[in-house]
Every structure is written in structure tokens, then in C-alpha cells.
Amino acid sequence: MAPHLTAHQLAERHRPTLDRALEAIRTRAYWSPHPEHPKAYGENAAEEGRAAFEALLGRRLELDQPGTDAWTGGEVSPYGTELGVEYPHPDAEVLLPAMRAGMGDWRRAGAETRALVCLEILARISARTHEFAHAVMHTSGQAFLMAFQAGGPHAQDRGLEAVAYACAEQTRVPERAAWSKPQGRRDPLELTKTFTPVARGISLLIGCNTFPTWNGYPGLFASLATGNPVLVKPHPRAVLPLALTVAAAREVLAEAGFDPNLVALAAELPGEGLAKTLATRPEIRIIDYTGSSSFGDWLEENAVQAQVYTEKAGVNTVVVDSTGDYRGMLANLAFSLSLYSGQMCTTPQNLLIPREGITTDAGPKSYDEVVADLAAAVDKLLGDDARANALLGALVNPQVEKRVEEAGGLGETALASRAVANPEFPGATVRTPVVVKLDGARKRWEDAGDRPAFLSECFGPVAFAVAVDSTADGIELLRRTVREHGAMTVAAYTTSEEVERLVEEVCLEECAQLSLNLTGGVYVNQTAAFSDFHGSGGNPAANAALCDAAFVANRFRTVEVRRPA
Amino acid sequence: MAPHLTAHQLAERHRPTLDRALEAIRTRAYWSPHPEHPKAYGENAAEEGRAAFEALLGRRLELDQPGTDAWTGGEVSPYGTELGVEYPHPDAEVLLPAMRAGMGDWRRAGAETRALVCLEILARISARTHEFAHAVMHTSGQAFLMAFQAGGPHAQDRGLEAVAYACAEQTRVPERAAWSKPQGRRDPLELTKTFTPVARGISLLIGCNTFPTWNGYPGLFASLATGNPVLVKPHPRAVLPLALTVAAAREVLAEAGFDPNLVALAAELPGEGLAKTLATRPEIRIIDYTGSSSFGDWLEENAVQAQVYTEKAGVNTVVVDSTGDYRGMLANLAFSLSLYSGQMCTTPQNLLIPREGITTDAGPKSYDEVVADLAAAVDKLLGDDARANALLGALVNPQVEKRVEEAGGLGETALASRAVANPEFPGATVRTPVVVKLDGARKRWEDAGDRPAFLSECFGPVAFAVAVDSTADGIELLRRTVREHGAMTVAAYTTSEEVERLVEEVCLEECAQLSLNLTGGVYVNQTAAFSDFHGSGGNPAANAALCDAAFVANRFRTVEVRRPA
Structure with missing residues (x-):
């Protein structure tokens, strides 16, 4: 039986797309032939x-x-x-x-x-x-x-x-x-x-x-x-x-x-x-x-x-050193933590914040203020149940819910998780992220014998606001985290060229993909085909x-x- | 201290060579910047x-x-x-x-x-x-x-x-x-x-x-x-x-x-x-x-x-079906078996020859005739001690010599190994190849319980002239050999398009590099950088x-x- 689809037909239909894809992986500029908007697929x-x-x-x-x-x-x-x-x-x-x-x-x-x-x-x-x-x-x-x-x-x-x-x-x-x-x-x-x-x-x-x-x-x-x-x-x-x-x-x-x-x-x-x-x-x-x-x-x-x-799996870190757009940073992080209830392999888990606080365009902010403001940003983002449902989706399995429940026991809860009702699907388990404060003093992670909670993956809507002794210490903790536990993503916020250089150096040395100062509509947990690499293949989180x-x-x-x- | 060699100097010296190499791996045509002749390196x-x-x-x-x-x-x-x-x-x-x-x-x-x-x-x-x-x-x-x-x-x-x-x-x-x-x-x-x-x-x-x-x-x-x-x-x-x-x-x-x-x-x-x-x-x-x-x-x-x-290591096979240049085939094979005393990972080991004989430009040749003529070709190639030394080199270790000694016990010796004296280096162990006749009837290799000698690597100047029931059987034996024991090289001699197609198909399916009808100055055991792949990485002989x-x-x-x- 002759094939319905000949090589010639296939080439006519798809060769231009293939050529365009070949160009995109070479230039790594934005490109996609697949529309993102549901309405683009036709009226019915x-x-x-x-x-x-x-x-x-x-x-x-x-x-x-x-x-x-x-x-x-x-x-x-x-x-x-x-x-x-x-x-x-x-x-x-x-x-x-x-x-x-x-x-x-x-x-x-x-x-x-x-x-x-x-x-x-x-x-x-x-x-x-x-x-x-x-x-x-x-x-x-x-x-x-x-x-x-x-x-x-x-x-x-x-x-x-x-x-x-x-x-x-x-x-x-x-x-x-x-x-x-x-x-x-x-x-x-x-x-x-x-x-x-x-x-x-x-x-x-x-x-x-x-x-x-x-x-x-x-x-x-x-x-x-x-x-x-x-x-x-x-x-x-x-x-x-x-x-x-x-x-x-x-x-x-x-x-x-x-x-x-x-x-x-x-x-x-x-x-x-x-x-x-x-x-x-x-x-x-x-x-x-x-x-x-x-x-x-x-x-x-x-x-x-x-x-x-x-x-x-890995442990994804955000180094928070300073920012020229405090609101943008908080909004961006709040979204990243909330999207699909933090159930992405790329969702940040550990936010490393200097105990002495950070400098921002809105003035200096103490560790407690940063954490409280982040909690408020998450709360605001998810305040409306319809919007919360649209962002969070449902917990994928009961283990995630258990982890959310138990997160409060790991440290001081800066933001408690809230159960959100889903009127369309009453059977869905929908939970907002919990943010827990943890002590990231160097002595807590230098001794490998007693592994702190932030050095294990806690998959789901659980974020740790880790108080580190300094940005430099945070960068060293980032290095250890990537080297020993892997990371799909690393993010950092800084206005300092020197800090930027140091974080970049750690990511190059430990082989992790880095997003710097994301404050707008691009999120650390999203990568775009043809341009972004998903994972590095060079740290314990992935071999490819x-x-x-x-x-x-x-x-x-x-x-x-x-x-x- | 400033480096003696700057990037600029390096680029001036080597960028053209690098560009030429990049072109060569793309076209895979002949190229080398390194002369083969010892005299090309200067008078002294x-x-x-x-x-x-x-x-x-x-x-x-x-x-x-x-x-x-x-x-x-x-x-x-x-x-x-x-x-x-x-x-x-x-x-x-x-x-x-x-x-x-x-x-x-x-x-x-x-x-x-x-x-x-x-x-x-x-x-x-x-x-x-x-x-x-x-x-x-x-x-x-x-x-x-x-x-x-x-x-x-x-x-x-x-x-x-x-x-x-x-x-x-x-x-x-x-x-x-x-x-x-x-x-x-x-x-x-x-x-x-x-x-x-x-x-x-x-x-x-x-x-x-x-x-x-x-x-x-x-x-x-x-x-x-x-x-x-x-x-x-x-x-x-x-x-x-x-x-x-x-x-x-x-x-x-x-x-x-x-x-x-x-x-x-x-x-x-x-x-x-x-x-x-x-x-x-x-x-x-x-x-x-x-x-x-x-x-x-x-x-x-x-x-x-x-x-x-x-x-x-692998077991390299030559399928001998027919040839339009009998003398060229024998001379080519004799050289391949002799070069560096068969101590190349690419040296042929098993010559699969139909029991009923082959057709050639010099008329039909029985299995015995082919083996005898190959033995004579090796003998002629290595008849002069100086030439023998220049081709054979020395045995790399005593295990190889032991293998040569023991090869005679595996079957009828068609060509005995000869010790060659090296006047310049009296301590060298120099041995010509031994050619042993083995029965390659299908029943000998279909039952995996009793592995015949030709299904193990016998590294060194030992070649097996394996009498197979037919060319088709030889091709099937080739397939099993590559699949189960690996091969760095496969060669075949045939004037039949159908046999050529079948051998090629086996090499594509079992992932082995094939040389067809080599009768001149190119040998199956040699590969050229920039053009030939050495090994396939797809059979047990090598993973790269x-x-x-x-x-x-x-x-x-x-x-x-x-x-x-």
C-alpha cells in the first residue's frame, strides 16, 4: 500500500518550519511556531x-x-x-x-x-x-x-x-x-x-x-x-x-x-x-x-x-543581596513560588537573605522586612480565590500536602499555607505556598553531620527564607548547595557588580543556570525552547x-x- | 608575568590550520598538515x-x-x-x-x-x-x-x-x-x-x-x-x-x-x-x-x-565471497595481517571463506586454494628478513608470543609462524603471522555452549581461515560476531551486488565500519583522521x-x- 503521506508532501508542509527551528537553535533568539493563546486554535x-x-x-x-x-x-x-x-x-x-x-x-x-x-x-x-x-x-x-x-x-x-x-x-x-x-x-x-x-x-x-x-x-x-x-x-x-x-x-x-x-x-x-x-x-x-x-x-x-x-531533583536557590526594584523583585518571586503550587523542578526553594538586611530602591530592608514583604506579595497575588486557583492548580499527590503541613514545624512560619476552595472541582486540593524562616548561619551548614532542612529538596509550595550571615556567606552556601545537592535553577538579585560577578563565577564553576534580577514578566522557573537551556547536565540535579x-x-x-x- | 605566547600570536600561527581542520571534518575529504615522510622534517x-x-x-x-x-x-x-x-x-x-x-x-x-x-x-x-x-x-x-x-x-x-x-x-x-x-x-x-x-x-x-x-x-x-x-x-x-x-x-x-x-x-x-x-x-x-x-x-x-x-577489543572479520582482482586481494590481506604483527585493534582475524570456494578473475578457487594462496602471499611479502622486520616490528609482550605458539593447536596450520632475526635489535621477538584453518560450519557457532576459537579475540599475528557453508552463512556469522563480540573493522570482497548489499546491511544493523574490495594501497586496518571513523561506538568493541x-x-x-x- 502506498503511503498517504509522501516525503514530498511532508517536505512541503514542514521543511520551512524545520529550517526556522535550525536557525533558532543557532541564534537562540526568541521563536516558536506554536501559539500560546488558547484562542489562536480556532473558534470551536x-x-x-x-x-x-x-x-x-x-x-x-x-x-x-x-x-x-x-x-x-x-x-x-x-x-x-x-x-x-x-x-x-x-x-x-x-x-x-x-x-x-x-x-x-x-x-x-x-x-x-x-x-x-x-x-x-x-x-x-x-x-x-x-x-x-x-x-x-x-x-x-x-x-x-x-x-x-x-x-x-x-x-x-x-x-x-x-x-x-x-x-x-x-x-x-x-x-x-x-x-x-x-x-x-x-x-x-x-x-x-x-x-x-x-x-x-x-x-x-x-x-x-x-x-x-x-x-x-x-x-x-x-x-x-x-x-x-x-x-x-x-x-x-x-x-x-x-x-x-x-x-x-x-x-x-x-x-x-x-x-x-x-x-x-x-x-x-x-x-x-x-x-x-x-x-x-x-x-x-x-x-x-x-x-x-x-x-x-x-x-x-x-x-x-x-x-x-x-x-x-535539586535545591534551587535565590541569592537576595540588593535590588533596584524592590516591588518588582517581590512580585516576581511571589509569582515564581506560586506557579503550579511550587511543583516545578525549577521553582526556587531557598531564598538566601543576609541577616543584616538588604539595600533597595525603597531604602534598606531588614531580613524580617524582606520576608514579611514577600509574604504580603504572595498573599496579594493569591488573595482572590479565582486567581489563586488559576495560578496554583492542584497538589499533584498527598505527599505534597503532607510536606506543606509539616513545613511549619521546621521553623518560624512567615506565611502560612491557605487551603483554597475550587468551586469547579471541589475534589481538588489547592494550597498556597508556605514561607518558613530558617537560620542559615554558616555553622549550621558547614558541619555536614547535621543537615539543615534547606539542604534537602522540599518539593511543593514550601519556600525557605534563609537568614545568612552575609551575601558572601550566601554565595558560599549557594556553591555547596549546587555542588552537593544540585540545582535546576539559580537566581540572584543584586545591584553590585562584584556580587553579580561572584554569583556568576559560582554558577560557572558549579555548572548551574542563572537568572539575574528578574523583576518583570520572565520567571526563573520558566525556560523557553530554542533559547534557554533547561538544566545544565553538570550538577547533581540532571546529567543532561x-x-x-x-x-x-x-x-x-x-x-x-x-x-x- | 606576561605570557610569552599571546593569543594574537597563537591565532596568527594556528588559526588557518584550525579553519582547514574544521573544513576537513565537514567534507571528510583527504587532508593532513603533518607530513608522513621522515625526510620532510629537515635534514638533521x-x-x-x-x-x-x-x-x-x-x-x-x-x-x-x-x-x-x-x-x-x-x-x-x-x-x-x-x-x-x-x-x-x-x-x-x-x-x-x-x-x-x-x-x-x-x-x-x-x-x-x-x-x-x-x-x-x-x-x-x-x-x-x-x-x-x-x-x-x-x-x-x-x-x-x-x-x-x-x-x-x-x-x-x-x-x-x-x-x-x-x-x-x-x-x-x-x-x-x-x-x-x-x-x-x-x-x-x-x-x-x-x-x-x-x-x-x-x-x-x-x-x-x-x-x-x-x-x-x-x-x-x-x-x-x-x-x-x-x-x-x-x-x-x-x-x-x-x-x-x-x-x-x-x-x-x-x-x-x-x-x-x-x-x-x-x-x-x-x-x-x-x-x-x-x-x-x-x-x-x-x-x-x-x-x-x-x-x-x-x-x-x-x-x-x-x-x-x-x-x-573485538573480533574483526573479512567476508571473502568473490573478487575481480585475486592477486590484489591476496596482497592486500597479506599486508593487513602482517602490519605490526597483527597487533592492531583493526587487524582482521577471521577470514570467512565458503567451503565450496570462490569465483575470481583468475578462475574459481577452492577454499584450500584461497588459503594456500594467501599463505603464499604472506610468505612472499615477508620473505626478506629486512622487509619482514620493517613490517612486523616486534611482539609487544610475551602473551602475544604464547598465543602464536598455541595457535597451531586450534586447527590445521596453513601457514606456520616464523621467527625473524633482527640484526639491529637481537633482543626483539619478531614473528610472522600464523594462518590456521578452522571449520565454520553453522552448527559450530549456532550453539553458544561450545564457543569456537574464532569467536574470541586472539590478539596478535594469528589469522583464522574459517570455512563457512556459504557466503550467506558467512554473512550471518559476521552478524553474530559483531553483535556478540564487537568489531573495530569489517571487510568484504565480492563482485556480487547482492552480497555487497547484504554485508552492508549487516554492518548498518550491527553498527560496524566496512571496507569493501580493498586491493590496492589502502588497508582495512588503517583509518585516516578527518575522514574515516575509527570504530563505530555502537557494537561491543567500543562505546565511542x-x-x-x-x-x-x-x-x-x-x-x-x-x-x-
């Missing part, structure tokens, strides 16, 4: 998306995969409802060989066609952004607009970025080269050489609960675009967004004449620990993982047959960054064939 | 080089490194003489921190200056190629001309290639970007972003006995050019070439105003196993290794705190290829700092 898109999502509920999601030995599900929305969707559970002995069967055709398609097929998959997903937004919302607990943006266009951007990197990387070596080595008076030695990018093997994506698409798409598309089949093992509480992704990928692959089994879903039975079983199988040659440090470290240490790309050449270059190898010319 | 170079080498013997090689707690040595040339050179043994607790001290300045120098400093190091080494040739000869056992070429210009080419890749990789992201995100009617969000490549940490080079410079330079220069200090742990029997390299690097670094401790030597005490101790230290973030599969596998499994690049983007891209990370514009 919102309604149709909701209807499409609702039609999924309480049913089996048929993917027509080989080797399905059971059906499994059980997702409960953080907004309170059971999704009731069932997904295929794989018999790996059948599914994995079936996934390898299409690798030859996928390799022969070449890097450009693979990239264009990936762009078609992303385009299909983009057209269904409203539907995906509901799926992300009701698995992650993100508020609708955030689920829409982070789970839709921003995730699609990150996927496209990975495709662009993969395409660039595979086409840096020419397909063919003529080689002629002079031999003095004798004839030159002459060879014709061909170079073919080849896949490593099956790639395993281990998804996370909070950002199933945003954190999943880079690895999925990087591996697929470099020729590898991708087995998607979602977090058991956030299967739906990735299952829909798998369905879209299988549909496009088949239409373009490739084996749909190049992308497959592996949903797990309750308590099965399927990721662990799959991760060390010899067929699995690449793993992308987002989640806890303990399992990420386990993967790095045990899945030695695979290339392992991890995003784990989204997205750079290192993220894709080792997902394929180059096979050379040489012949006499 | 040979004499001066020999004198410089001899002046090293029996002395301490002072490197002025911090943290030297002992002196160690004991190299004995495969040509029979004791070198008597002593090298510093490191106290890691002192040396490693000292190596880190210069990282900040090295980072601030930037990617281009780091590359140019590396090119100056290579230029100094190039000017001393005759001296290095003797050092390589008397540690590896290579014959002089091979030690000169492979240990000199070809190694320098591989080093330069790694520098070019490192430079290209670090400059793909701009140093600075302006980012402006439209906000509809509101002002755009605007940020200024800087991107800085930062090192991972100390890089450990674990050198090998047979090609200390050729296999060592890619990792050494890739790591140094990406900002990492490099600790060089040579093979205890091949210290001198890498010690001289370290000395040259330290000299250039100091002259250019950088800390010479960015490159240091770690020579080991007898039986110390220093590589194992160093490899798992937390300061070691990158490891380059060439050597046995067992230690390479150990490193991959245990040095999980580091990026580990290994070249291990020399040299591609994947070899350098993860040796550094990119730190981004963003500020409001």
Missing part, C-alpha cells in the same frame, strides 16, 4: 477539545499494539475525578521485537524524512492542543491555562527543538565523500565513502507526573528522529497525555508508510515497577528519565547497557540539558562504508 | 631526534608536578633494551586539587584560545616527531617507520581532529543572544543571555601499550580543548611517549600564561593498578580508555560518576568513535546567564 477548538477529552474517559484507549497481555489504568485527576481510561500493558517479549522490526525502513528514510515525520506528529498534536491541555490538567494538577501552555505549545516547542538538534547532528557528516590521498609521483589513493546515521536500539522514555509532555517530548523526539524506536513508559498517574502522544505518532508513522510499532506505550500494572524491569533489558539502549533523584541515580548506576539521560548537541549526538552512530573509487 | 631531524631520544634514557623525566611522592619506571623496549627512565608517581590528594586550580583561567580563555593552545602543543610535538617515533617504537614494538607515521603525524592528526570537533561544538551556541518575546500590545519581554562552555572536571586518560599517542591524543585533546584538566595515566610499558606529550603540553600552557598543572602525568608503581583507583574518584569526570574489554567493561559499569569513552561530535559534546556543559535587557 476549546469546545471540541473538551469534548474530545471527555470522550476518552471511562474507555479503553486502543493502540493496536502487538504483545498486549493486560489492560491497566486507574488514573485519578488531582481535581478529584477518576479518568477511567485503560491502556495496554506490554508483554515485552513480544512488543520489543515488534518495535525493532521497522528500524531498517526508518533508517533508510534518512535524517530529513525522519525529522519531517516527527514534525507531522507534532503538528497533529498541536492541532489537538485543547484536548491535550485537559489531559495534562487532569493528570498533573496544573491549572488549565498552564496545562494548555506548558503541556501544549511549550512542550511541542521542546519536541521540535530536539528534532532540529537531531537533524543538524545527523547531517553534519556528508552522506558521501570522495577521498584522494596524494602519493608523490604515483597515482593517488582514492576511495568513495558513504556515511549513514544508524540507531542505537530501543529508547525508553520514563515519564513524570507533573510535566508528562514537556519533560517527555525532548527525549521521545530526539530518539525517534535519530532512528530509534521509542517505548513510552508514563508515570502511572499521568498516562493519558503520553498515550495520546503515542497514538498520534503511530497514526502518522503508518500514514507515512512506516511501521507504527516504532512508537509504543508501556503502561504499568499497579505497583509493578515496570520502569526498573525494562531499563536493564539489553534491547533498551537509550533511556530518558524525569523524576526522583533516587531512581535517577539507580538508572545511571544500573542501566549501563544504555545511554541514560536524567532530570532528577534540554536541549543541546550532547542530548542527541550519542543517540545514533555513524556507519562508514568505503570502497575503491 | 632524524639524527637530532635519535639523539634527543637517547638523551632521555636512564634519567628522571622532570615534570615539576606538585604532589610527587615517588619515582617509578621500568619500561623495557620490545626491542630488548631497558629504557631506564623514571617518572613522577602522584599523590592524588595533592595533584588533583592542583590540577583544578587553573580551570578558571582556562575557562575564561574561551574555546578558540584553548583550541589554539592545543594546536601549539601539537606543533611542538610535530617538530619532535623523530624523537617521539623512537619513544613509540621502543614502547610499542612498532617498526620505526610505522612508529614514525602512526605515532607521529597520524596521532597528531587525530589530536587535531579532536580539537577541531571540540572547537566546533563549543562555538555552535553563540556567546551572547538577545531575546525578545512579543506580548501583543504590551512591551515585549526582553532578555540578554550569555552562554559559556564550562568543563566537567578532571579528565583521566588511560593509555594503551600498542598505540600510546594515536589512541591517547583524541581523548587528551578533546578534554583539554573543552576546558578540562587532563591526568594522563599511561600503560606502564608505554609511558615515555605520553610523558613527553605531557611535558610538551605543560611547557606550552605555561608559556601561554596558563597553569601547567592542567595536564599532568600519573605513572604507576609496579602492580599498583592505579587506573582503577583513580577512575572512581569523584574529581574524575571524564575517562578515555583503550585496552582490554574486561577493564573497559569494568570502567563502564563502575566509573558511573564520569563520562567513559572506551575502545576495547574517533572522532565525532558525540566524542566531544558531553565533555563540557553550557552555562547560561540571563538578565533583563
Whole structure:
């Protein structure tokens, strides 16, 4: 059967986008082909998306995969409802060989066609952004607009970025080269050489609960675009967004004449620990993982047959030294702490504030004043329940709520967490951030024997206002925190060139991504594809960054064939 | 003190070479700035080089490194003489921190200056190629001309290639970007972003006995050019070439105003196993290794705190199906088997020849005839002792000799090994290749329980003429060999397009580098920098290829700092 989608059609549709993406990763200027505004998707898109999502509920999601030995599900929305969707559970002995069967055709398609097929998959997903937004919302607990943006266009951007990197990387070596080595008076030695990018093997994506698409798409598309089949093992509480992704990928692959089994879903039975079983199988040659440090470290240490790309946990720090825009700083930080209830891997946790206070455009502010003003800024931001719900979303699991409850016991509470009612979803657990004052005197963290609370990750809407002896001490604490516990983000506020230089030096030496003096509409916890790196890959929080050449270059190898010319 | 060598001087001297190297890795056409002919190095170079080498013997090689707690040595040339050179043994607790001290300045120098400093190091080494040739000869056992070429210009080419890749990789992201995100009617969000490549940490080079410079330079220069200090742990029997390299690097670094401790030597005490101790230290973030599969596998499994690049051992196969140039094929294979006594990781081991014989331009040839004719070709090539010595070099260690002795017991000897006297170096052990006939019937290798000799690496001048049931069976055996035991090289001779296609398909699927129908002056065991990949990194023989983007891209990370514009 001839494919419905020819290479020519794909090139006509997507080559300009691919070229633009290739340019963007080179200049790192702002760019996105995926609109952020829900209204940009057409007049009826919102309604149709909701209807499409609702039609999924309480049913089996048929993917027509080989080797399905059971059906499994059980997702409960953080907004309170059971999704009731069932997904295929794989018999790996059948599914994995079936996934390898299409690798030859996928390799022969070449890097450009693979990239264009990936762009078609992303385009299909983009057209269904409203539907995906509901799926992300009701698995992650993100508020609708955030689920829409982070789970839709921003995730699609990150996927496209990975495709662009993969395409660039595979086409840096020419397909063919003529080689002629002079031999003095004798004839030159002459060879014709061909170079073919080849896949490593099956790639395993281990998804996370909070950002199933945003954190999943880079690895999925990087591996697929470099020729590898991708087995998607979602977090058991956030299967739906990735299952829909798998369905879209299988549909496009088949239409373009490739084996749909190049992308497959592996949903797990309750308590099965399927990721662990799959991760060390010899067929699995690449793993992308987002989640806890303990399992990420386990993967790095045990899945030695695979290339392992991890995003784990860290302790994100803000150094507060001084500011020329006190209100802007407070507003910016209040937003960062509140967005998605602090459940982003990039949310600041420790605000290091000199015990003696800071200088600001509004005059000197004591440590207590800064903390009180920040608390007031958070309160003001979240004072209105509708707005609070729209910013906070819902807590993703009961452990986060427990952490919020227990945070008060760690120190003096500067701002207590407040439960917010959600009239639309009464089952949602919505909590505002708690801000706790902690003593950051050097003696508290110099002795590693007694680890203070601020040197562990406290995932969720919990921020620590840590009183440090001085800015210099805060910078040293920043260094230790990044070196020993990792960080996805670092921020600093200062009007001093010297302090700025010192913080920058620590970030360069300890390999952490730094945002300086953010007081407007850019937040430390947000990164933009094509321009910002997400994580550095060089501190304990992650061994890879989204997205750079290192993220894709080792997902394929180059096979050379040489012949006499 | 102002540096003797300024960035400007370095750029004037080396920027054109760097640009040419960057072009070469992109086109993969022939190029080298390092002449292969010994006479190209000046009228007195040979004499001066020999004198410089001899002046090293029996002395301490002072490197002025911090943290030297002992002196160690004991190299004995495969040509029979004791070198008597002593090298510093490191106290890691002192040396490693000292190596880190210069990282900040090295980072601030930037990617281009780091590359140019590396090119100056290579230029100094190039000017001393005759001296290095003797050092390589008397540690590896290579014959002089091979030690000169492979240990000199070809190694320098591989080093330069790694520098070019490192430079290209670090400059793909701009140093600075302006980012402006439209906000509809509101002002755009605007940020200024800087991107800085930062090192991972100390890089450990674990050198090998047979090609200390050729296999060592890619990792050494890739790591140094990406900002990492490099600790060089040579093979205890091949210290001198890498010690001289370290000395040259330290000299250039100091002259250019950088800390010479960015490159240091770690020579080991007898039986110390220093590589194992160093490899798992937390300061070691990158490891380059060439050597046995067992230690390479150990490193991959245990040095999980580091990026580990290994070249291990494989079983190299030649599929002999048919040829249009029978004499050319025999001569080419005879040379490949003889060069450096088959002690190259790329030397063919298994010649798979159909039991029923092959078709050739000289008429059909039975299996026995092919083997006999190959034996005769080897005999003819090595019939003259002077020529034999010039091609074979010396056996690198007694284990190789033992293997040659025992090879006769594995099957019928088609060509016995002959001891060749070396009048200049009576202490050298020089042996011609042994060719052994083995039964390659499918039942012999289908049952994994009883592994035939041809499914293990037999390092040294031992070739197996394996009688397979058919070419198709040979191709299947090739697949199993590569998949299960790895291969640095694959070769095939065929006039059939279909056989060519099938062999190529196996190499693409199992990720092995293929040379087809080599009958002239290019040999399967030789690869040229800037054009050929050495190894694929995708089968058990090696996890990396020399040299591609994947070899350098993860040796550094990119730190981004963003500020409001």
C-alpha cells in the first residue's frame, strides 16, 4: 500500500518550519511556531477539545499494539475525578521485537524524512492542543491555562527543538565523500565513502507526573528522529497525555508508510515497577528519565547497557543581596513560588537573605522586612480565590500536602499555607505556598553531620527564607548547595557588580543556570525552547540539558562504508 | 608575568590550520598538515631526534608536578633494551586539587584560545616527531617507520581532529543572544543571555601499550580543548611517549600564561593498578580508555560518576565471497595481517571463506586454494628478513608470543609462524603471522555452549581461515560476531551486488565500519583522521568513535546567564 503521506508532501508542509527551528537553535533568539493563546486554535477548538477529552474517559484507549497481555489504568485527576481510561500493558517479549522490526525502513528514510515525520506528529498534536491541555490538567494538577501552555505549545516547542538538534547532528557528516590521498609521483589513493546515521536500539522514555509532555517530548523526539524506536513508559498517574502522544505518532508513522510499532506505550500494572524491569533489558539502549533523584541515580548506576539521560531533583536557590526594584523583585518571586503550587523542578526553594538586611530602591530592608514583604506579595497575588486557583492548580499527590503541613514545624512560619476552595472541582486540593524562616548561619551548614532542612529538596509550595550571615556567606552556601545537592535553577538579585560577578563565577564553576534580577514578566522557573537551556547536565540535579548537541549526538552512530573509487 | 605566547600570536600561527581542520571534518575529504615522510622534517631531524631520544634514557623525566611522592619506571623496549627512565608517581590528594586550580583561567580563555593552545602543543610535538617515533617504537614494538607515521603525524592528526570537533561544538551556541518575546500590545519581554562552555572536571586518560599517542591524543585533546584538566595515566610499558606529550603540553600552557598543572602525568608503581583507583574518584569526570574489554567493561559499569569513552577489543572479520582482482586481494590481506604483527585493534582475524570456494578473475578457487594462496602471499611479502622486520616490528609482550605458539593447536596450520632475526635489535621477538584453518560450519557457532576459537579475540599475528557453508552463512556469522563480540573493522570482497548489499546491511544493523574490495594501497586496518571513523561506538568493541561530535559534546556543559535587557 502506498503511503498517504509522501516525503514530498511532508517536505512541503514542514521543511520551512524545520529550517526556522535550525536557525533558532543557532541564534537562540526568541521563536516558536506554536501559539500560546488558547484562542489562536480556532473558534470551536476549546469546545471540541473538551469534548474530545471527555470522550476518552471511562474507555479503553486502543493502540493496536502487538504483545498486549493486560489492560491497566486507574488514573485519578488531582481535581478529584477518576479518568477511567485503560491502556495496554506490554508483554515485552513480544512488543520489543515488534518495535525493532521497522528500524531498517526508518533508517533508510534518512535524517530529513525522519525529522519531517516527527514534525507531522507534532503538528497533529498541536492541532489537538485543547484536548491535550485537559489531559495534562487532569493528570498533573496544573491549572488549565498552564496545562494548555506548558503541556501544549511549550512542550511541542521542546519536541521540535530536539528534532532540529537531531537533524543538524545527523547531517553534519556528508552522506558521501570522495577521498584522494596524494602519493608523490604515483597515482593517488582514492576511495568513495558513504556515511549513514544508524540507531542505537530501543529508547525508553520514563515519564513524570507533573510535566508528562514537556519533560517527555525532548527525549521521545530526539530518539525517534535519530532512528530509534521509542517505548513510552508514563508515570502511572499521568498516562493519558503520553498515550495520546503515542497514538498520534503511530497514526502518522503508518500514514507515512512506516511501521507504527516504532512508537509504543508501556503502561504499568499497579505497583509493578515496570520502569526498573525494562531499563536493564539489553534491547533498551537509550533511556530518558524525569523524576526522583533516587531512581535517577539507580538508572545511571544500573542501566549501563544504555545511554541514560536524567532530570532528577535539586535545591534551587535565590541569592537576595540588593535590588533596584524592590516591588518588582517581590512580585516576581511571589509569582515564581506560586506557579503550579511550587511543583516545578525549577521553582526556587531557598531564598538566601543576609541577616543584616538588604539595600533597595525603597531604602534598606531588614531580613524580617524582606520576608514579611514577600509574604504580603504572595498573599496579594493569591488573595482572590479565582486567581489563586488559576495560578496554583492542584497538589499533584498527598505527599505534597503532607510536606506543606509539616513545613511549619521546621521553623518560624512567615506565611502560612491557605487551603483554597475550587468551586469547579471541589475534589481538588489547592494550597498556597508556605514561607518558613530558617537560620542559615554558616555553622549550621558547614558541619555536614547535621543537615539543615534547606539542604534537602522540599518539593511543593514550601519556600525557605534563609537568614545568612552575609551575601558572601550566601554565595558560599549557594556553591555547596549546587555542588552537593544540585540545582535546576539559580537566581540572584543584586545591584553590585562584584556580587553579580561572584554569583556568576559560582554558577560557572558549579555548572548551574542563572537568572539575574528578574523583576518583570520572565520567571526563573520558566525556560523557553530554542533559547534557554533547561538544566545544565553538570550538577547533581540532571546529567543532561534540554536541549543541546550532547542530548542527541550519542543517540545514533555513524556507519562508514568505503570502497575503491 | 606576561605570557610569552599571546593569543594574537597563537591565532596568527594556528588559526588557518584550525579553519582547514574544521573544513576537513565537514567534507571528510583527504587532508593532513603533518607530513608522513621522515625526510620532510629537515635534514638533521632524524639524527637530532635519535639523539634527543637517547638523551632521555636512564634519567628522571622532570615534570615539576606538585604532589610527587615517588619515582617509578621500568619500561623495557620490545626491542630488548631497558629504557631506564623514571617518572613522577602522584599523590592524588595533592595533584588533583592542583590540577583544578587553573580551570578558571582556562575557562575564561574561551574555546578558540584553548583550541589554539592545543594546536601549539601539537606543533611542538610535530617538530619532535623523530624523537617521539623512537619513544613509540621502543614502547610499542612498532617498526620505526610505522612508529614514525602512526605515532607521529597520524596521532597528531587525530589530536587535531579532536580539537577541531571540540572547537566546533563549543562555538555552535553563540556567546551572547538577545531575546525578545512579543506580548501583543504590551512591551515585549526582553532578555540578554550569555552562554559559556564550562568543563566537567578532571579528565583521566588511560593509555594503551600498542598505540600510546594515536589512541591517547583524541581523548587528551578533546578534554583539554573543552576546558578540562587532563591526568594522563599511561600503560606502564608505554609511558615515555605520553610523558613527553605531557611535558610538551605543560611547557606550552605555561608559556601561554596558563597553569601547567592542567595536564599532568600519573605513572604507576609496579602492580599498583592505579587506573582503577583513580577512575572512581569523584574529581574524575571524564575517562578515555583503550585496552582490554574486561577493564573497559569494568570502567563502564563502575566509573558511573564520569563520562567513559572506551575502545576495547573485538573480533574483526573479512567476508571473502568473490573478487575481480585475486592477486590484489591476496596482497592486500597479506599486508593487513602482517602490519605490526597483527597487533592492531583493526587487524582482521577471521577470514570467512565458503567451503565450496570462490569465483575470481583468475578462475574459481577452492577454499584450500584461497588459503594456500594467501599463505603464499604472506610468505612472499615477508620473505626478506629486512622487509619482514620493517613490517612486523616486534611482539609487544610475551602473551602475544604464547598465543602464536598455541595457535597451531586450534586447527590445521596453513601457514606456520616464523621467527625473524633482527640484526639491529637481537633482543626483539619478531614473528610472522600464523594462518590456521578452522571449520565454520553453522552448527559450530549456532550453539553458544561450545564457543569456537574464532569467536574470541586472539590478539596478535594469528589469522583464522574459517570455512563457512556459504557466503550467506558467512554473512550471518559476521552478524553474530559483531553483535556478540564487537568489531573495530569489517571487510568484504565480492563482485556480487547482492552480497555487497547484504554485508552492508549487516554492518548498518550491527553498527560496524566496512571496507569493501580493498586491493590496492589502502588497508582495512588503517583509518585516516578527518575522514574515516575509527570504530563505530555502537557494537561491543567500543562505546565511542574517533572522532565525532558525540566524542566531544558531553565533555563540557553550557552555562547560561540571563538578565533583563
